[in-house]
Amino acid sequence: MTRSARIIGAPTDYGANRRGVDMGPSAIRYAGLAAKLESAGVGTIDDGDVQAPRAEERDPDVVQPKTGKTKFLKEIEDVSRQLATRVSDALNNGETPLVLGGDHSVAIGSLVGSAADADIGTIWFDAHADLNTPETSPSGNVHGMPLAAALGIGEFEETVWANAPRLSEENVVLVGLRSVDKSENQLLEERGFTAYTMSDIDKRGIAAVTEEALEIAHDGVDGVHISLDLDWLDPKEAPGVGTPVRGGATYREAHAAMELVANHDGPRSFELVEVNPTLDQHNETASLATELAASAFGKTIL
Numbered sequence: 307m308t309r310s311a312r313i314i315g316a317p318t319d320y321g322a323n324r325r326g327v328d329m330g331p332s333a334i335r336y337a338g339l340a341a342k343l344e345s346a347g348v349g350t351i352d353d354g355d356v357q358a359p360r361a362e363e364r365d366p367d368v369v370q371p372k373t374g375k376t377k378f379l380k381e382i383e384d385v386s387r388q389l390a391t392r393v394s395d396a397l398n399n400g401e402t403p404l405v406l407g408g409d410h411s412v413a414i415g416s417l418v419g420s421a422a423d424a425d426i427g428t429i430w431f432d433a434h435a436d437l438n439t440p441e442t443s444p445s446g447n448v449h450g451m452p453l454a455a456a457l458g459i460g461e462f463e464e465t466v467w468a469n470a471p472r473l474s475e476e477n478v479v480l481v482g483l484r485s486v487d488k489s490e491n492q493l494l495e496e497r498g499f500t501a502y503t504m505s506d507i508d509k510r511g512i513a514a515v516t517e518e519a520l521e522i523a524h525d526g527v528d529g530v531h532i533s534l535d536l537d538w539l540d541p542k543e544a545p546g547v548g549t550p551v552r553g554g555a556t557y558r559e560a561h562a563a564m565e566l567v568a569n570h571d572g573p574r575s576f577e578l579v580e581v582n583p584t585l586d587q588h589n590e591t592a593s594l595a596t597e598l599a600a601s602a603f604g605k606t607i608l
């Protein structure tokens with residue numbers, strides 16, 4: 307059966323520390339996403355964007371009364387709800403949702419939608435663990451919290467709109483870590499996640515790590531959501547991101563990992579996040595994102 311991808315844009319920067327990442331969906335489309343997928347034999351339907359209130363209309367000093375310093379939680383809830391519905395609708399239609407961020411807070415909606423009617427796992431390709439909660443976050447930026455939100459950790463236990471009902475931490479695998487906050491490290495030690503750092507990739511190689519990650523994420527579930535934060539890659543390859551960290555995955559490592567994703571049933575749902583065109587050079591990060599999506603959807607060299 308040929309796969310068809312439903313492209314869903316989530317042009318939001320509410321979860322990030324800097325502006326501009328809301329232009330990610332445009333930049334990724336402009337870089338030729340649909341054409342690259344089509345050349346890999348993947349049908350595409352572009353669903354347009356979810357509605358995110360314009361940045362210019364919002365209150366920059368907004369403070370959430372309950373959570374203190376968590377920024378723009380209301381706006382993020384609104385985007386997450388819309389996105390979750392679009393993602394689960396696509397899946398019910400037999401299509402593979404391909405979400406374009408936006409900052410990484412969009413993963414809340416992707417995960418909630420992907421886990422609405424199935425048991426899922428996820429692989430989080432990222433320099434960061436994104437496991438902060440409103441209480442532990444050093445920044446108040448929700449893009450550092452989406453995994454904790456989707457799993458209902460800490461204060462997120464009460465946050466119904468952010469809980470991915472059928473995602474369990476035993477099927478959550480983080481790959482490529484190199485910037486982890488203390489409280490995140492503690493969660494990684496205490497709970498059922500599997501985490502591979504860049505140093506694991508150095509020692510074991512990207513193929514062995516990714517294959518193991520896929521086994522764990524897929525174990526006993528219906529499918530796996532792939533979350534690809536472009537800051538997973540080294541900033542030399544992907545300069546257009548808001549929180550770059552040296553020592554990331556190389557161009558070839560990233561393709562190798564995505565090809566293994568394709569070979570292992572392909573993604574149940576997929577997202578490209580944190581592409582910020584205002585920080586990019588000639589749209590190269592967006593362009594790289596399109597290439598990696600094509601690899602994850604089955605494009606090979608020959």
Ligand SMILES: NC(=[NH2+])NCCC[C@H](N)C(=O)O
Binds near residue numbers: 449450451487535580
């Ligand atoms: N999706 C991302 N780029 N996350 C960066 C998170 C950085 C830091 N850990 C924080 O909580 O603020």
Ligand SMILES: [Mn+2]
Binds near residue numbers: 434549
């Ligand atoms: Mn990151």
Ligand SMILES: [Mn+2]
Binds near residue numbers: 410434449535
């Ligand atoms: Mn991230």
